[in-house]
Every structure is written in structure tokens, then in C-alpha cells.
Amino acid sequence: MALALAFVTSVPALxxxxxxxxxxxxxxxxxxxxxAGVARVLWESAxxxxxxPMTLFVTLLNDTPDVAARLVGLGCHLxxxxxxxxxxxxxxxxxxxxALVTALFLLSPFxxxxxxxxxxxxxxxxxxxxxxxxxxxxxxxxxxxxxxxxFFSLSLEILIALEPLRIVLTWSTRETWKRRLAxxxxxxxxxxxxxxxxxxxxxxxxxxxxQYSFVRDLTVIGHSLIEHLMAxxxxxxxxxxxxxxxxxxxxxxxxxxxxxxxFALLSSRALxxxxxxxxxxxxxxxxxxxxxxxxxAILGAMPFALTGTYGDITRGESRLLFASQLGILILAATVxxxxxxxxxxxxxxxxxxxxxxxxxxxxxxxxxxxxxxxxDLQRQVRAxxxxxxEPKVVKLQIENSPIISFRSRCLGANDVNVAQMxxxxxxxxxxYVYTDYCGDFQNRDLVAGGKCTVSYLEFFxxxxxxxxxxxxxxxxxPRPSDIGFVELMKAVLKESxxxxxxxxxxxxxxxxxxxxxxxxxxxxxxxxxxxxxxxxLLALPAPACEDSVSGAR
Numbered sequence: 001m002a003l004a005l006a007f008v009t010s011v012p013a014l015x016x017x018x019x020x021x022x023x024x025x026x027x028x029x030x031x032x033x034x035x036a037g038v039a040r041v042l043w044e045s046a047x048x049x050x051x052x053p054m055t056l057f058v059t060l061l062n063d064t065p066d067v068a069a070r071l072v073g074l075g076c077h078l079x080x081x082x083x084x085x086x087x088x089x090x091x092x093x094x095x096x097x098x099a100l101v102t103a104l105f106l107l108s109p110f111x112x113x114x115x116x117x118x119x120x121x122x123x124x125x126x127x128x129x130x131x132x133x134x135x136x137x138x139x140x141x142x143x144x145x146x147x148x149x150x151f152f153s154l155s156l157e158i159l160i161a162l163e164p165l166r167i168v169l170t171w172s173t174r175e176t177w178k179r180r181l182a183x184x185x186x187x188x189x190x191x192x193x194x195x196x197x198x199x200x201x202x203x204x205x206x207x208x209x210x211q212y213s214f215v216r217d218l219t220v221i222g223h224s225l226i227e228h229l230m231a232x233x234x235x236x237x238x239x240x241x242x243x244x245x246x247x248x249x250x251x252x253x254x255x256x257x258x259x260x261x262x263f264a265l266l267s268s269r270a271l272x273x274x275x276x277x278x279x280x281x282x283x284x285x286x287x288x289x290x291x292x293x294x295x296x297a298i299l300g301a302m303p304f305a306l307t308g309t310y311g312d313i314t315r316g317e318s319r320l321l322f323a324s325q326l327g328i329l330i331l332a333a334t335v336x337x338x339x340x341x342x343x344x345x346x347x348x349x350x351x352x353x354x355x356x357x358x359x360x361x362x363x364x365x366x367x368x369x370x371x372x373x374x375x376d377l378q379r380q381v382r383a384x385x386x387x388x389x390e391p392k393v394v395k396l397q398i399e400n401s402p403i404i405s406f407r408s409r410c411l412g413a414n415d416v417n418v419a420q421m422x423x424x425x426x427x428x429x430x431x432y433v434y435t436d437y438c439g440d441f442q443n444r445d446l447v448a449g450g451k452c453t454v455s456y457l458e459f460f461x462x463x464x465x466x467x468x469x470x471x472x473x474x475x476x477x478p479r480p481s482d483i484g485f486v487e488l489m490k491a492v493l494k495e496s497x498x499x500x501x502x503x504x505x506x507x508x509x510x511x512x513x514x515x516x517x518x519x520x521x522x523x524x525x526x527x528x529x530x531x532x533x534x535x536x537l538l539a540l541p542a543p544a545c546e547d548s549v550s551g552a553r
Contacts, residue, residue, distance in 0.1 A: 002103035003078055005357045009107075010074050012485065013364035017492060017537045018371030019066045020406070024414035025455040027065055030058045031422065031530030041457065044206035046198065049155020053123045063532040073119020076126045081106040083129040090136065093172040093285045096274045100333040100349055109239045109359035110231065110313055110325045121156060121322050128153035128162065132169070135183065147186040154194045161299035161323040163191065164292040165330075172288075207457055212307040220308045228301035228310035231321050232328045235313040236355065243358030245481060246365065256354050263350025264343040273346045276337040286334060293330035300324025314408060365488065369480050370406040372492050375539045376502040377471050378419050380519075381433055382538070383500040384469070385420065387520035391429040391463035393447060395436045397470040397509070403480065404473060410438035417454045419538055422530040425522045430460060436468075468509045469517070476503035495541045
């Protein structure tokens with residue numbers, strides 16, 4: 001059931017015309033410097049292993065790499081659910097909670113940017129879980145491959161936090177303690193090697209040198225740790241509000257009650273949720289589950305706390321919760337299954353699953369909506385920049401940006417400049433656009449200091465001319481609560497009838513008074529890297545580019 005819900009609620013987001021944040025930078029580097037450039041940037045950012053899946057995404061669907069990332073990410077996520085259930089079902093310590101933990105994992109809304117280029121997190125988790133599956137394989141070659149699968153998966157180093165689960169699974173076997181240690185030793189050697197590499201040759205360098213360095217203020221560390229661990233209760237409230245926003249208060253309440261009643265009625269068969277305190281030795285198993293869940297949660301939070309950062313469910317930083325939340329889900333499933341009454345136990349599980357599923361559906365809708373607005377905004381900004389050849393720096397005001405932007409994300413330089421540079425007329429000097437509420441205007445060393453950037457890796461002298469523009473989505477594009485899923489999907493998939501017009505309103509502000517902006521059009525060469533992908537993302541109508549041999553297409 002959880003597999004089906006995860007698939008159904010995620011499929012709409014596969015069609016979003018949306019790339020944001022660091023994703024734009026990866027695509028820009030790939031289009032301008034190729035795979036070698038991507039590998040160099042990721043090496044400098046201490047994520048050398050990320051170059052493999054990210055290059056894979058942009059190679060699979062070069063024109064729409066964001067779609068490839070979502071397809072691979074969703075596929076890995078569903079397979080990870082199957083692997084997780086298989087692994088947890090092997091041990092008597094975890095067998096009782098295997099089904100509920102897997103269901104909560106598949107529907108968890110706490111890693112909210114799964115359907116972006118950050119699908120690499122699920123990609124590496126797949127290899128981490130394979131290191132468990134290979135350990136118990138009857139094929140010797142696969143057993144030998146298990147530590148290597150772990151080594152590759154630890155390109156996402158925070159997965160080390162999940163190791164308490166390996167200890168529980170290994171220690172629950174009937175083997176001697178020496179044999180158990182022998183099973184664990186190769187994996188611990190791999191972890192030690194990864195930590196040493198991360199602190200030496202794989203440390204941050206170049207543009208990223210000194211980023212996320214350790215802080216020495218215990219107050220800051222403690223605050224960051226608490227904020228990270230509090231993400232689950234805050235996330236539940238956030239997920240519930242998302243369900244209400246998606247369905248309305250009445251429908252949401254009825255759905256919750258129906259889910260709880262359905263689980264309670266089917267608690268003895270189809271939706272059986274066993275009581276973990278039943279039988280001899282159950283207390284020891286429960287203590288092991290509670291201890292491992294707590295350890296995973298703390299180990300997953302501590303590396304970020306030591307640098308003064310934490311995962312926030314309301315922003316893109318939800319990715320920082322990726323590892324620690326698996327520990328929280330183990331704790332949640334264990335606590336639920338400690339409830340002695342079977343129907344009440346099942347009802348609570350059903351309510352939690354309903355909250356998670358509705359939140360995932362709302363995330364899909366929000367990603368579609370954000371993509372619709374972003375495409376409309378960037379299409380109009382491009383046309384306005386093309387109409388005036390004089391280079392300029394534009395301060396862009398976006399009304400109701402928290403409502404529009406997916407999980408209140410910051411619309412940084414990458415989001416508004418990469419597509420403009422890819423599709424611009426190269427015979428004209430560059431112009432730059434930045435939002436006023438976050439990002440580059442907030443950093444005095446950048447635009448205010450005369451440094452303008454396309455992504456965040458290169459800097460150019462800022463043009464002296466300054467203008468302020470304002471974008472207003474309404475009334476041309478209804479608010480998220482006023483547009484249905486079907487209408488939204490049709491609007492996202494439909495190309496704009498014009499390369500210069502849009503549904504929202506883009507105006508220049510002169511003395512705080514809105515003034516119409518002239519619009520122009522330009523078709524870049526079709527052979528220029530990234531043109532087709534950027535044209536699709538901006539929903540530009542055909543012909544969006546010019547082929548010098550066969551004409552426009």
C-alpha cells in the first residue's frame with residue numbers, strides 16, 4: 001500500500017518544469033564544461049562520488065536532466081523500500097516493526113526535495129542497503145562486494161549514522177561474538193577509511209574551502225542539535241497543514257477518520273500491526289530498537305550541529321534530515337507498536353500514514369506550481385532583457401514568494417541567471433537578475449561590491465545600471481489553493497503561445513510606480529549546449545532555437 005501511495009503521489013511531480021538551487025549550477029557546468037567540469041566542482045565540494053549519478057542524470061536525458069533525476073530518484077526510493085523491508089525482516093529484533101518502518105519511510109515527507117537533483121541521496125542509500133543485502137547472499141562474490149557497496153554509498157558520508165542498525169542486525173544472530181565481530185570488521189574499516197579521506201584529500205577546496213567548518217560555541221551546537229531533533233514533531237504539524245491545504249479542512253478530516261477507522265477494522269489481518277512487547281525477550285528487543293533509533297537520530301544530527309547547521313522541514317535544508325529521520329521513524333514505529341490495544345495501535349499507524357501521504361501529494365502539487373511560476377517569470381524576464389541591449393543589474397521583487405516558492409526556497413542567482421545566459425544573444429553584454437528578498441543582494445561582498453554571478457562559481461564586473469522589477473503571479477495564475485491538480489497539470493505541460501508574453505505580470509518600478517516593459521525575442525543556435533533543456537523548462541514555444549543548416553526548429 002505504501003509503495004502504491006508513494007508512486008501515485010510522486011508521479012505528478014515528474015512533469016514539473018522545475019530546476020532550482022545547486023541543480024542549476026550542475027547543469028550549467030555540464031553544459032559549458034562537460035563531465036570533467038562537473039567532476040572538478042564536486043571534488044572541490046568534497047562530494048567527489050556525486051559526480052557519478054549527477055553525470056548519469058544529465059547524460060540520460062541531456063535536454064531535460066531534471067526529469068531524469070526525478071525518474072531515477074523515485075525508482076531508487078521505491079526499490080529502497082523493498083530492500084529495507086527485506087533487511088529488517090531478517091532479524092527477530094526488527095522483524096516486528098519492518099512493515100510499519102518501511103511504510104513510514106516510503107511516505108516520509110521529511111526529505112522533501114527527493115524529486116530534484118538531490119535524488120542522489122536515494123541513489124546512494126540504494127548502495128548502502130545493498131551492503132546489507134550482499135552480506136547475507138549465498139553468492140560469495142556478492143558477500144565480498146558488500147564492503148565495496150558501502151564504500152561507494154558513503155560518498156554521502158552521513159549514511160555512516162545508520163551503522164547502529166547494522167550492529168543490531170549482526171548481534172541478533174546466533175553466531176559467536178568472534179564471528180559477529182568478523183562480519184562487522186570490514187565495514188568498520190571502510191568507515192574509518194572514508195573518515196580519513198574526508199578529513200584529508202577529499203576535504204573541501206577551491207571555492208568551497210572553509211565551508212561548514214566546525215564551531216566552538218557549545219550554545220550554538222546545542223541549539224542546532226535540538227532544532228534538528230525537533231524536526232519530527234514540527235514536521236508532523238507541517239505535514240498536517242499541507243494535507244489541509246491540499247484537500248480542505250472537511251475533506252482532510254474525513255480522510256483522516258476514514259484511514260484510522262479502516263486500519264482499526266482491518267487490524268487483525270491485512271493491516272496487522274504486531275505488539276512488540278509480547279512474548280519472552282521482547283523487552284530486550286524493544287530496548288535495542290529504542291537505543292538504535294536514538295543513536296541513528298543523534299549521529300545523523302551531530303555532524304551538522306558541530307558546524308552550527310540543522311535540517312529544517314520547512315526549507316530545502318530538509319535534505320539534512322535524510323539519515324537522522326530513519327532513526328526517528330524506527331522510534332516512531334516502535335512506540336506505536338508498544339500500544340497494547342491492537343485496534344488503537346493500527347488506528348494511530350493509519351492516521352500517521354494518511355498525514356504522510358497527503359503531505360507528499362501536496363509537495364508534488366507545490367513543485368508543479370513552483371515550476372509553472374518559475375517558467376512564466378523567467379520567460380518574461382528573458383524577453384524584457386532582450387528588448388533592451390544595455391547591460392544592467394535588475395533587482396527583482398516577487399510578490400507572495402513564500403506561497404509560490406517550493407518549501408519557501410530562496411530564488412538565488414542560479415535560478416534566475418543560468419537559463420538567461422544559456423538562451424541569451426551572445427552579441428550583447430550580460431545583464432544580471434537577482435531577487436531582493438534573499439541570496440546575492442543579502443551578501444555585501446557580491447552585487448553591492450560590484451561582483452555579479454551567473455551561478456555561484458564565477459564572478460563578473462557588475463554593470464553600473466540598476467533597475468527594479470516586480471513580478472506578480474495573480475490574477476493570471478491562481479493561488480495554489482485555488483487551482484486544481486488537473487488544471488495545474490495542463491498549464492504546466494502546455495507551451496506558452498508566445499516567447500515574450502506570460503500569464504503573470506512583470507513590470508518595472510520607477511519611483512515605486514509600475515511601468516510596462518518592452519519585450520524582445522531571440523532564437524539561439526540549436527547546437528549551443530543547454531538550449532533545448534532551458535527552452536523546455538521555460539515552456540518556450542517552437543521554434544525556440546535556430547538551426548543554421550535546416551532553419552528554425
